[in-house]
Amino acid sequence: MSARTGSLMHRFRHHLVLWLLLAGFGLLAARAAQLQLLEHEFLQSKGDVNYLTVQTSHANRGMILDRNGEPLAVSSAVDSVVADPKAIFRDGGFDAQTGWDELAALIDESRESIRERIERNPDSEFAWLKRHLDPERARQVAELGIAGITLRREYKRFYPGGPVFGHVVGFTDTDQNGLGGVEKAFDEQLSGTPGRTRVLRDGRGRVIEHVEQLAPVVDGEDVRLSIDARLQYLAFRHLKAAVKKHRADAASVVLLDARTGEILAMVNEPTINPNTRDREKLTSSSARNRALQSIFEPGSTIKPFTVAAALASGRFGPDSRIETSPGVITVGGYPIRDFKDYGLMTVSRILIKSSNVGIAKVAMELDPTTFPAHFRDLGFGRATGIPLPGEESGRPPGAGPLRQRDQASLAYGYGLSTNLLQLARAYTVLAGDGRLLEMRLTPGPAEYGGRVYPPEVVSQVRSMLARVISGDGTGTSARLADYTAAGKTGTVIKYLVEEGRYADDQYLSVFAGFAPAENPRLIMAGVLDNPRGEAYYGGQVSAPVFSRVMNSALHLLNVPSRPDADKPDLLQARLDGESDT
Amino acid sequence: MRSAIAVLAVLVVLSGFANILVRHQHRLMFNALQTQQQQRDRLNTEWQQLLLEQSTWSFQHFVESKARDKLDMVFPQSIDRLVVEQR
Numbered sequence: 001m002s003a004r005t006g007s008l009m010h011r012f013r014h015h016l017v018l019w020l021l022l023a024g025f026g027l028l029a030a031r032a033a034q035l036q037l038l039e040h041e042f043l044q045s046k047g048d049v050n051y052l053t054v055q056t057s058h059a060n061r062g063m064i065l066d067r068n069g070e071p072l073a074v075s076s077a078v079d080s081v082v083a084d085p086k087a088i089f090r091d092g093g094f095d096a097q098t099g100w101d102e103l104a105a106l107i108d109e110s111r112e113s114i115r116e117r118i119e120r121n122p123d124s125e126f127a128w129l130k131r132h133l134d135p136e137r138a139r140q141v142a143e144l145g146i147a148g149i150t151l152r153r154e155y156k157r158f159y160p161g162g163p164v165f166g167h168v169v170g171f172t173d174t175d176q177n178g179l180g181g182v183e184k185a186f187d188e189q190l191s192g193t194p195g196r197t198r199v200l201r202d203g204r205g206r207v208i209e210h211v212e213q214l215a216p217v218v219d220g221e222d223v224r225l226s227i228d229a230r231l232q233y234l235a236f237r238h239l240k241a242a243v244k245k246h247r248a249d250a251a252s253v254v255l256l257d258a259r260t261g262e263i264l265a266m267v268n269e270p271t272i273n274p275n276t277r278d279r280e281k282l283t284s285s286s287a288r289n290r291a292l293q294s295i296f297e298p299g300s301t302i303k304p305f306t307v308a309a310a311l312a313s314g315r316f317g318p319d320s321r322i323e324t325s326p327g328v329i330t331v332g333g334y335p336i337r338d339f340k341d342y343g344l345m346t347v348s349r350i351l352i353k354s355s356n357v358g359i360a361k362v363a364m365e366l367d368p369t370t371f372p373a374h375f376r377d378l379g380f381g382r383a384t385g386i387p388l389p390g391e392e393s394g395r396p397p398g399a400g401p402l403r404q405r406d407q408a409s410l411a412y413g414y415g416l417s418t419n420l421l422q423l424a425r426a427y428t429v430l431a432g433d434g435r436l437l438e439m440r441l442t443p444g445p446a447e448y449g450g451r452v453y454p455p456e457v458v459s460q461v462r463s464m465l466a467r468v469i470s471g472d473g474t475g476t477s478a479r480l481a482d483y484t485a486a487g488k489t490g491t492v493i494k495y496l497v498e499e500g501r502y503a504d505d506q507y508l509s510v511f512a513g514f515a516p517a518e519n520p521r522l523i524m525a526g527v528l529d530n531p532r533g534e535a536y537y538g539g540q541v542s543a544p545v546f547s548r549v550m551n552s553a554l555h556l557l558n559v560p561s562r563p564d565a566d567k568p569d570l571l572q573a574r575l576d577g578e579s580d581t
Numbered sequence: 582m583r584s585a586i587a588v589l590a591v592l593v594v595l596s597g598f599a600n601i602l603v604r605h606q607h608r609l610m611f612n613a614l615q616t617q618q619q620q621r622d623r624l625n626t627e628w629q630q631l632l633l634e635q636s637t638w639s640f641q642h643f644v645e646s647k648a649r650d651k652l653d654m655v656f657p658q659s660i661d662r663l664v665v666e667q668r
Contacts, residue, residue, distance in 0.1 A: 076626065077626040077629065164642075208611075561659070
C-alpha cells in the first residue's frame with residue numbers, strides 16, 4: 001500500500017465518520033423538533049394526566065350539639081374494604097392468595113361470598129367488600145396484606161341519642177347530605193367546602209409535591225341547639241310510657257324556656273332512629289315531626305285566652321257571674337253541653353271547671369271582630385318559623401264579624417287549628433307578662449312579638465290556671481310533687497280529615513301549662529292522639545305526663561322546690577326514727 | 582471580561598447546587614407535612630371515636646338504667662328532701 005492510496009483511504013474514512021455523525025445529529029434534531037413543535041401539546045397533556053392531578057381533601061361535617069355541648073350528631077371516619085379483581089387475577093386469581101379466611105372473619109362475611117364478589121367481574125378494578133368498617137378492624141384488614149385488597153376512607157354520621165332526638169336532629173344520606181331535621185335545615189353551615197390542591201404524583205401514584213392550592217379546606221361549623229339533652233330524654237321517656245299505657249296512636253311534647261322562648265325539648269312518638277339508616281322507615285309516617293307537622297283543633301286549652309280576652313275587654317271580672325244551668329244551651333241550632341249542670345258560676349270557676357256553656361256565654365258578649373282577630377296576635381295561623389323543615393301552620397279563626405255559633409265554638413277551641421309548638425308559643429303570653437315570645441331552636445335572647453293582654457289580666461288568668469291544677473279543677477293529675485304549676489287540659493273530638501267529619505269515638509288528649517305558677521320557668525304542651533284505653537280525657541291522659549316531666553325537669557334545672565312548712569318536721573321525724581333503730 | 586465570565590460560570594454552578602439542595606429540603610419538608618397531616622387525621626378520628634364512646638356511656642338512658650338496676654338508686658321523694666333556705 002502506497003502512501004498516496006493510504007492518505008486517500010484516510011480522507012474517505014474521515015468524511016464518512018463526519019457525515020455519519022452529522023446524519024445522526026440531524027435525526028436527533030428532527031425528532032426533537034417533531035416532539036417539541038408538532039406533538040408538544042398532546043404529549044404535555046399526557047404527561048400532566050399521569051403526574052399532575054387535582055386532589056380533593058375531605059371537609060369534616062360539623063357536629064350538632066345540645067345547649068350544654070353534648071354531641072347529638074358526630075361524623076367519624078370509617079373505612080370501607082375494596083377489592084381490585086383485575087389485580088387479583090393478574091396475581092394468579094383468588095386461590096393464589098392467602099388470608100381470605102382471616103379477612104372473612106374480620107368483615108363478617110363468608111369466604112365464598114368474598115370469592116363470589118371478586119369473581120363476578122374479573123375485569124373490573126373495583127368491588128365493595130364491606131362498607132363502613134370501624135378503623136380498628138380496618139387496620140387489621142390492612143395488616144393481612146392481601147394484594148388487591150385496599151381500604152377506602154369514608155365518613156359516617158353517628159347519633160349518640162338515637163331515637164330520642166330523631167325528628168329534631170334528622171339524618172343524612174350515605175354521602176352526608178342532610179335529609180331531615182337540623183341536618184337538612186343547617187346543611188350548608190354543617191357541610192363546609194372540600195379543599196382542592198393540584199399535586200404532582202410519581203409513577204406509583206404517590207403524591208410527591210403540592211403544586212398549588214386551588215381552594216383551602218373549610219371544615220363545616222358546629223351547630224348548637226337550644227335543646228337540653230337531659231330534658232329531651234326525660235320528655236321522651238315519659239311520653240313513650242304514656243303512649244304505651246293509654247294505647248295512643250301517636251303523641252308529642254314540647255318544652256320551652258318561659259323566659260327566652262328557647263325550645264328545650266321536642267319529642268314525638270312514634271319516632272325514628274337515624275342510626276339505623278333504614279330508608280323505608282326514615283320516609284314513613286314515623287318520620288313526621290308531629291309537634292310541628294300535625295295540626296289539630298286545640299279545644300279547651302284555648303279557654304284561658306277567651307277568659308283573658310273577656311277580662312281585657314272590661315266587660316267581665318274574675319268574679320262576674322254567669323248562669324250555666326241546665327248545662328246545655330243551643331246556639332244557632334247546635335247544642336253546647338257541659339259535663340254536668342254547674343249552675344251559677346263565676347268566670348274563674350268557668351275556667352277551673354272547664355264549662356263549655358259558661359265560656360260560650362262569655363264569648364258571645366265579646367266583640368265578634370276583635371275577639372277572633374286577637375287569636376292571630378297569639379300566633380295562631382302563623383308558622384313559628386323555627387328552621388326545621390315541613391312546618392304546618394294551621395288555620396286561624398275566620399275574620400270577623402263571626403256568627404254567634406262560630407264565636408261560641410271558638411271560645412272553647414274549635415274553628416281554628418294549630419300545631420303543638422304554636423299552642424305552646426301562645427302560652428308564653430300567659431307565662432310571661434302578656435307579650436308573645438317567638439320560638440328559638442338555637443340559644444339566644446328573648447325575642448318578643450306584640451303585647452296581647454295587659455299584665456294584670458295575665459296575672460289573674462295565671463292564678464285561675466294554678467287553681468285548675470291545685471284546686472278542684474280538671475287538671476289535678478297535672479299536680480307536681482314539689483312545685484306549683486298552672487295549666488289547662490283539653491279533650492278534643494278528633495277531626496277526620498279524609499272523611500271530612502268529626503270522629504264518633506276518637507279524641508285528642510291535650511295539655512298546656514307552665515311551672516312554677518308564680519314565676520314560670522318552663523312551658524310545656526303535649527298531645528296524645530287517640531288514646532284507646534278507658535281514659536281519654538286530657539286530665540286523665542296527658543296531664544300526668546305534664547306532672548312527671550315538669551317536676552323532674554325543674555329539679556334538673558336546679559329550680560328551688562316550694563317551701564313546705566311541715567316537711568322539715570316529717571324529715572326530722574324520719575331521721576329520729578332511723579337513729580333509734 | 583474573561584474574569585467576569587469565570588465568576589458568572591461559578592455562580593451558575595453554585596446556584597445549580599443550591600437548587601438541588603432546596604429541592605431536597607422541599608421534599609423532606611413535604612414528607613414531614615404529610616406525616617403531620619396523617620397524624621392529625623388519625624388523632625381527629627380517635628377523638629371523634631372517644632367522643633362517641635363518651636357520649637354513649639354518659640347517655641341518660643344508660644346511666645339511669647345502671648343507677649336503678651345495678652346500684653339500686655332511687656330518685657329522692659319530696660319527703661326525703663329538706664330545703665335549706667339561705668340567709
